[in-house]
Amino acid sequence: MIKTVKKFKSVKASRLTSTIFSYITLGILSIIWLYPILWILLSAFRVEYRDGNLITTVVGNYIPKGLGLENFRILFENPTGNNPFIQWFINTLIVSLFTFILSTLFTLSVAYVMSKLRFPMRKKFLSIAIILGLFPGFMSMIAIYYILKAISLTGTLYALILVYSAGAGLGFYVAKGFFDIIPNSLMESARLDGATNSQIFTKIVLPLSKPIIIYTALLSFIGPWMDFIFAKVILGTNRQMYTVAVGLYEMMYGEQVSSSQFTVFAAGSVIVAIPIVTLFLSMQKYYVEGVTAGAVKG
Amino acid sequence: MEHTEDRKNKKTSVISRFLSFFQKIGNKILKFFINLYKFFKNGFKKFYARFMDGSIGTKLSHLVMGAGNFYHKQFIKGFIYLALQFGFFFLMITSPMVNNTPIGFKSLGNLITLGTEEGGIIFNPDFTFEIIPTDNSMLMLLFGVVVIGIIAVYIVAHNSSIKSSYKADLDKRNNKKPTNFKQDIKSLLDDRFHVALLTPAMIGILVFTILPTIFMILIAFTNSDKEHVPGQQLIDWVGFLNFSNIFSGTGEISRRFLPVLSWTLVWAFFATFTNYIGGILLALLINKKEVKFKKIWRTVFVITIALPQFVTLLAMRSLLMNQGPVHQMLMNIGILAEGSTFEILQFAADPLTTRIAVILINVWIGVPFTMLMTSGILMNVPSELYEAAQIDGATKRQAFFNITIPYIVFVTTPYLITSFIGNITSFNVIFLLTGGLPRAGGGAIAGETDLLVTWLYKLTIEQNDYNLGSVIAILTFIITASATLISYRRSKSFKEEDAFQ
Numbered sequence: 087m088i089k090t091v092k093k094f095k096s097v098k099a100s101r102l103t104s105t106i107f108s109y110i111t112l113g114i115l116s117i118i119w120l121y122p123i124l125w126i127l128l129s130a131f132r133v134e135y136r137d138g139n140l141i142t143t144v145v146g147n148y149i150p151k152g153l154g155l156e157n158f159r160i161l162f163e164n165p166t167g168n169n170p171f172i173q174w175f176i177n178t179l180i181v182s183l184f185t186f187i188l189s190t191l192f193t194l195s196v197a198y199v200m201s202k203l204r205f206p207m208r209k210k211f212l213s214i215a216i217i218l219g220l221f222p223g224f225m226s227m228i229a230i231y232y233i234l235k236a237i238s239l240t241g242t243l244y245a246l247i248l249v250y251s252a253g254a255g256l257g258f259y260v261a262k263g264f265f266d267i268i269p270n271s272l273m274e275s276a277r278l279d280g281a282t283n284s285q286i287f288t289k290i291v292l293p294l295s296k297p298i299i300i301y302t303a304l305l306s307f308i309g310p311w312m313d314f315i316f317a318k319v320i321l322g323t324n325r326q327m328y329t330v331a332v333g334l335y336e337m338m339y340g341e342q343v344s345s346s347q348f349t350v351f352a353a354g355s356v357i358v359a360i361p362i363v364t365l366f367l368s369m370q371k372y373y374v375e376g377v378t379a380g381a382v383k384g
Numbered sequence: 385m386e387h388t389e390d391r392k393n394k395k396t397s398v399i400s401r402f403l404s405f406f407q408k409i410g411n412k413i414l415k416f417f418i419n420l421y422k423f424f425k426n427g428f429k430k431f432y433a434r435f436m437d438g439s440i441g442t443k444l445s446h447l448v449m450g451a452g453n454f455y456h457k458q459f460i461k462g463f464i465y466l467a468l469q470f471g472f473f474f475l476m477i478t479s480p481m482v483n484n485t486p487i488g489f490k491s492l493g494n495l496i497t498l499g500t501e502e503g504g505i506i507f508n509p510d511f512t513f514e515i516i517p518t519d520n521s522m523l524m525l526l527f528g529v530v531v532i533g534i535i536a537v538y539i540v541a542h543n544s545s546i547k548s549s550y551k552a553d554l555d556k557r558n559n560k561k562p563t564n565f566k567q568d569i570k571s572l573l574d575d576r577f578h579v580a581l582l583t584p585a586m587i588g589i590l591v592f593t594i595l596p597t598i599f600m601i602l603i604a605f606t607n608s609d610k611e612h613v614p615g616q617q618l619i620d621w622v623g624f625l626n627f628s629n630i631f632s633g634t635g636e637i638s639r640r641f642l643p644v645l646s647w648t649l650v651w652a653f654f655a656t657f658t659n660y661i662g663g664i665l666l667a668l669l670i671n672k673k674e675v676k677f678k679k680i681w682r683t684v685f686v687i688t689i690a691l692p693q694f695v696t697l698l699a700m701r702s703l704l705m706n707q708g709p710v711h712q713m714l715m716n717i718g719i720l721a722e723g724s725t726f727e728i729l730q731f732a733a734d735p736l737t738t739r740i741a742v743i744l745i746n747v748w749i750g751v752p753f754t755m756l757m758t759s760g761i762l763m764n765v766p767s768e769l770y771e772a773a774q775i776d777g778a779t780k781r782q783a784f785f786n787i788t789i790p791y792i793v794f795v796t797t798p799y800l801i802t803s804f805i806g807n808i809t810s811f812n813v814i815f816l817l818t819g820g821l822p823r824a825g826g827g828a829i830a831g832e833t834d835l836l837v838t839w840l841y842k843l844t845i846e847q848n849d850y851n852l853g854s855v856i857a858i859l860t861f862i863i864t865a866s867a868t869l870i871s872y873r874r875s876k877s878f879k880e881e882d883a884f885q
């Protein structure tokens with residue numbers, strides 16, 4: 087009797103230490119993960135003066151000596167005329183709206199065809215798509231640049247929309263995996279009722295596919311806010327047409343290092359990050375579903 | 385004794401497996417050519433039979449697109465086909481100039497020569513002068529590829545016009561009415577729905593993936609570098625010169641190729657496994673039963689995924705700057721002496737420091753992603769497995785090590801492979817953190833942390849050495865493609881083995 091109680095106690099004690107250990111580890115890791123994020127946040131609100139001038143470069147003290155909205159004022163008022171942040175924000179919004187509509191359409195239609203429709207050459211299409219997917223889009227960037235230049239589209243937002251959405255059809259695997267799970271019997275019974283293939287797709291399959299539609303749409307909407315390199319190459323020196331990513335990067339590293347505007351960059355980053363992070367966190371459930379399906383399917 | 389015998393067996397089996405692998409590849413290639421020959425032979429036979437069997441309209445269709453459709457009174461369809469053919473020949477024969485470069489039949493000749501007019505200024509006797517522009521070799525190359533593509537599409541379209549006429553022939557013979565235009569459109573929404581869905585996506589892929597890829601591959605066989613600027617100097621075909629320069633030349637590409645390649649592979653290996661193991665451990669930690677507020681903990685890490693990388697990586701870069709916050713903190717604690725310098729990213733004395741730093745920062749970037757994925761998988765572990773284990777009297781610990789861990793590893797193996805390939809071509813982390821620095825010395829463009837892709841970027845966008853960039857792109861493709869093929873074979877055999885148990 088006494089023995090079991092003792093054993094019970096020791097189990098309880100070891101469980102307690104393991105719990106404490108877990109919390110401590112998680113706490114330390116959280117600090118490490120939040121440290122850079124908090125740094126951007128603090129820098130955005132940092133108002134410090136040296137010899138009467140606002141310091142906009144990187145400084146050694148993590149905690150600012152003064153807080154304020156000065157950096158946001160500079161960001162929106164654009165005193166040098168070089169960094170039209172509001173324009174950049176609108177540009178990115180336009181690009182991401184069009185990209186998200188086009189990419190979602192392309193991805194879902196290719197995925198559905200590959201998953202549920204049977205036609206000659208289907209297998210060949212699949213293997214060609216796999217080989218093409220191995221060429222990283224990044225590598226054909228130079229060629230795409232030339233093609234766009236030949237039709238005088240470089241430096242425009244159309245070009246960016248085309249580049250982001252045109253190849254979207256190749257990223258069909260995750261959505262195909264989702265459609266594969268939808269039972270064929272559902273479609274066959276609809277077919278018996280006289281439904282056409284397009285009706286089955288729009289009236290039966292799509293309403294069942296909310297998670298994968300949201301996953302695809304979310305990724306393609308966020309893409310233009312995150313992408314930096316394609317936009318940089320295609321938009322070139324046309325500052326008016328920049329997206330937020332290129333604009334903010336140029337604000338920090340494109341100019342002379344002495345005039346690098348880190349705090350203003352941080353302010354811009356915060357403005358960009360708030361809607362994106364909110365959107366992402368609210369859709370997190372669908373994201374996890376898509377990512378898990380993608381990983382399992384390969 | 386038995387042991388050595390065993391080993392010998394193993395060795396021979398490894399060798400024989402290796403040999404059979406190559407044999408299989410050889411057989412596949414042979415089979416491909418045999419199939420290709422059969423394809424053309426059968427194709428031609430069918431083509432000939434269709435020509436002989438078809439009505440006069442179908443026969444005419446071989447010459448004039450849409451003739452058969454007019455013959456069968458499918459006027460709208462016939463008119464569309466005719467317009468297609470007219471447009472095609474109009475474009476080809478007139479070869480209109482786009483940016484001073486013809487696009488049409490002339491492009492085919494230009495694709496071979498890549499331009500002959502060197503350009504210059506001609507002074508007339510009456511003291512006026514004309515400027516003759518140099519042929520733009522790069523555009524000629526591009527248009528040549530485009531025209532070949534257009535011709536291919538035209539051939540397919542022409543064949544489909546013959547096909548549609550022949551189908552109407554057969555319909556008539558079977559006492560059916562040939563379909564009218566409305567019915568054709570309707571069938572696009574039903575039994576030919578795949579055509580309707582695929583066409584827009586295929587056009588996008590053709591123009592923005594396949595065309596650029598072919599163009600890029602062809603550039604690798606030219607001398608398009610910074611001394612041959614399109615529109616100022618002529619570019620020529622040079623065959624495999626750029627490739628052989630990797631091994632025998634004295635330039636940047638031969639000196640830096642192997643170091644950059646090996647660092648790329650080392651980076652991809654460590655980046656993949658640190659993220660993978662770290663992510664799984666973190667997910668297990670958060671999913672522990674006694675840990676409360678799981679959602680909050682998860683969100684802390686998920687913010688990293690949601691934030692654009694150019695923000696987080698540039699934040700990291702500024703944190704780790706000389707005289708930056710981390711430096712200041714280390715001085716305050718007393719780890720570093722006051723007034724010391726702190727360079728670990730761009731200007732580190734020892735490239736190893738930078739490489740380790742980059743891999744560690746990548747853990748910060750990548751672990752939340754694996755964590756999120758593993759959490760999703762943990763929720764999906766089939767509960768029958770645990771129930772069966774419980775019935776067998778397994779403890780929780782045993783269940784964890786014998787069910788949970790193997791299940792995660794099993795399910796995420798494909799992910800491991802794709803993320804390894806993703807890391808070979810990961811651009812952002814290196815470009816935004818170090819820009820490839822520290823320098824490698826000897827005036828090399830590729831720095832100590834440059835990956836193949838960032839080197840490619842520097843060579844093309846910054847240095848205008850397009851030919852070298854293309855060579856690297858092709859080699860990177862070969863590496864990722866063979867990694868995929870090998871792992872695909874492995875995972876397939878893995879599955880088969882599993883099926884036996």
